[in-house]
Amino acid sequence: MIIEDSFRLSVPPQRAAEVLLNADTVARCVPGLREIEETEPDRYEAVLGLQIGPVKPTFAGWLQVDRSASPKRLEAKAEGTDRSTGSVAQVSFSADLEEDTEGSTLVQVSADIRIRGRLGQFGTGVIQSAAKEIMRQFSACLDSSLSAASGEEAPPAPSAGRSVLKIIWAVIRDFFQRLLNRGRKGGG
Amino acid sequence: MAADDPLRSKIVAGGTALVLMMRQGLVAPERLIALKHIPDLDGIEDRGEVVAIGACATVTTVASSPLVSSALPSLAYACRAVANVRVRNVATLGGNLAEADYASDPPAVLISLGAFCEVAGVEGARTVPVADLITGLYTTDLQEGEVITRIVVPKPASGTRANYIKYKSRSSEDRPCVGVASISSTSPDGSIASLSVAVGAVAPTPQHFPDLLEDAIGQRLDDSLAEEIAEAYASRIEPMDDLRGSAWYRTQVIRALVKRSLLDTEVGIR
Numbered sequence: 495m496i497i498e499d500s501f502r503l504s505v506p507p508q509r510a511a512e513v514l515l516n517a518d519t520v521a522r523c524v525p526g527l528r529e530i531e532e533t534e535p536d537r538y539e540a541v542l543g544l545q546i547g548p549v550k551p552t553f554a555g556w557l558q559v560d561r562s563a564s565p566k567r568l569e570a571k572a573e574g575t576d577r578s579t580g581s582v583a584q585v586s587f588s589a590d591l592e593e594d595t596e597g598s599t600l601v602q603v604s605a606d607i608r609i610r611g612r613l614g615q616f617g618t619g620v621i622q623s624a625a626k627e628i629m630r631q632f633s634a635c636l637d638s639s640l641s642a643a644s645g646e647e648a649p650p651a652p653s654a655g656r657s658v659l660k661i662i663w664a665v666i667r668d669f670f671q672r673l674l675n676r677g678r679k680g681g682g
Numbered sequence: 683m684a685a686d687d688p689l690r691s692k693i694v695a696g697g698t699a700l701v702l703m704m705r706q707g708l709v710a711p712e713r714l715i716a717l718k719h720i721p722d723l724d725g726i727e728d729r730g731e732v733v734a735i736g737a738c739a740t741v742t743t744v745a746s747s748p749l750v751s752s753a754l755p756s757l758a759y760a761c762r763a764v765a766n767v768r769v770r771n772v773a774t775l776g777g778n779l780a781e782a783d784y785a786s787d788p789p790a791v792l793i794s795l796g797a798f799c800e801v802a803g804v805e806g807a808r809t810v811p812v813a814d815l816i817t818g819l820y821t822t823d824l825q826e827g828e829v830i831t832r833i834v835v836p837k838p839a840s841g842t843r844a845n846y847i848k849y850k851s852r853s854s855e856d857r858p859c860v861g862v863a864s865i866s867s868t869s870p871d872g873s874i875a876s877l878s879v880a881v882g883a884v885a886p887t888p889q890h891f892p893d894l895l896e897d898a899i900g901q902r903l904d905d906s907l908a909e910e911i912a913e914a915y916a917s918r919i920e921p922m923d924d925l926r927g928s929a930w931y932r933t934q935v936i937r938a939l940v941k942r943s944l945l946d947t948e949v950g951i952r
Contacts, residue, residue: 545821546819546820547781547782547819547820547821548692548700548703548708548709548820549703549708549709549820550709578710579707579708580707612706612707612708613708615706615708617924617925618923618924618925619922619923619924619925620819620820620924622922622923623819623885623886623922624819627818627819627886
């Protein structure tokens with residue numbers, strides 16, 4: 495099923511693309527993200543915990559980013575498995591960035607989501623609503639992240655539980671350290 | 683117990699929602715905390731200005747209660763419309779609210795009536811308006827270890843008109859595609875004294891917009907006002923797509939049924 499949504503970032507497209515490609519910032523803003531590790535350039539292994547009422551699937555899998563069309567278009571593919579319900583989710587994202595009013599960017603996201611297994615029983619309506627809520631929290635966090643000057647205290651992560659927040663921070667710090675140690679450009 | 687290990691225990695009342703999810707392999711709690719044998723949670727009490735419904739009262743009990751039928755006829759009607767008789771005999775009104783399934787009848791009616799929940803938890807007791815209880819898809823304001831104990835519904839004044847329209851787009855025994863609950867009372871001169879409209883089953887939470895109704899107070903509830911309010915609700919609500927209807931379809935139905943609900947309200951209260 496294809497879900498389309500859009501949000502605005504209060505920076506020009508070039509900067510918006512940098513932010514969206516910055517794993518550190520993005521990881522902090524994805525609600526429920528528990529672990530993320532870059533295994534190859536632009537390929538990550540991650541664990542994402544979701545909650546739809548009493549059902550709490552945890553998807554473990556990979557994410558591959560394609561930045562070849564940046565800053566106009568960013569693409570990514572992901573696949574994850576939730577063992578508790580025996581479900582597999584496959585997602586293809588694309589984000590088209592265009593300059594909106596001066597100095598800001600309209601990000602139009604299209605996500606093709608396929609769910610196999612028991613979670614598929616929830617139906618498209620529920621999955622769409624859950625995906626839109628994740629997108630809403632993500633874009634709000636990203637936008638407020640841009641308002642905070644670089645190097646200052648980061649904005650709070652969307653509601654994911656205190657202990658989960660600690661795990662995210664530990665992993666992000668570790669990730670950032672390794673990034674610096676490699677002497678690679680990026681981060682921030 | 684539920685507050686100590688929230689991820690492994692689940693509270694169960696009638697079981698019509700939770701057991702179904704367990705059978706579907708979506709949840710696997712290690713422990714179930716059954717409410718059905720806790721005394722005094724299933725009665726319906728006349729408290730003068732309000733009716734207090736025990737959270738473990740079954741939907742059938744509520745639907746067939748003489749007190750609810752006379753004082754809260756739109757609620758009795760909505761409860762009779764839930765699912766089928768086998769489900770109604772087992773499902774509880776408190777469980778229905780706590781599960782917060784969007785495709786459900788009681789929440790919209792309870793919101794139109796201004797109902798609130800009495801909630802008990804480890805940190806003490808509190809009350810939550812039903813309008814604030816359901817916060818998202820299958821998500822409520824209830825914290826870990828909290829349980830709804832009563833649903834308290836203010837009795838509408840004599841002469842108030844109230845109804846509930848359940849629109850099913852598929853079979854006769856099915857969840858609503860759109861549910862509209864409205865209630866209105868008039869002043870001696872025939873103008874609107876109070877008005878409430880809630881639309882359920884179209885979005886993650888029941889849709890209720892007092893601000894769209896403010897200007898109606900003092901006017902006569904006629905065809906053109908009903909149409910205006912219906913259009914306002916249809917424009918404000920962003921419905922979901924699901925197998926009972928697309929978002930576009932729901933918008934058309936919302937527009938038609940809000941108008942119908944406002945104009946066809948039956949006199950039901952004393």
